[in-house]
Amino acid sequence: NAGVTQTPKFQVLKTGQSMTLQCAQDMNHNSMYWYRQDPGMGLRLIYYSASEGTTDKGEVPNGYNVSRLNKREFSLRLESAAPSQTSVYFCASSERGMVGGGTEAFFGQGTRLTVV
């Protein structure tokens, strides 16, 4: 059982380039999330998808777009990368979106992105 798989693990981009970070989960989870992790900032939510067919902005959505391709896959796109987007990106999924229902999130191993 692979859990949450992210590709690529590492990426270096030049300012202005575009790229898509891929995420897939094999746990039949309904909800999926994209976070960025920066030193001293913890994890901040970029976008989430509460269920297949829906996406919503999180705390820091500017400069990003997402696609919930199907129940398994949730991609994050940087249309024109900027140095401020240098970060570690984590995808996560949960069975249900409701915290009170005992939901926990499972995380991928992360993508370390550097924009030069």
Add this chain to the structure above:
Amino acid sequence: AQSVTQPDIHITVSEGASLELRCNYSYGATPYLFWYVQSPGQGLQLLLKYFSGDTLVQGIKGFEAEFKRSQSSFNLRKPSVHWSDAAEYFCAVGASGGYQKVTFGTGTKLQVIP
């Protein structure tokens, strides 16, 4: 709005010593609380969670945490630290509703010396 504070950025303990990592939260109602661990180069793994009931929560890898409403705290403890516990630890607080409402702390990096 809810918030989480982890006052210790970095902690160093000797192997075999006890450990306590601090977490303070701000939330108007009964919160949902989590501790996650992130080993180097890995994603976050859930150690334990508190939703209701017994305020002392047992987790994986020998960790426990105690919810203290009067102090707005959810400190993580372990009686005897192993070298493999070296990692970064994140406290998180959630509101009733979607998991997207979970707020993470800034993390505490634990170093274990032999």
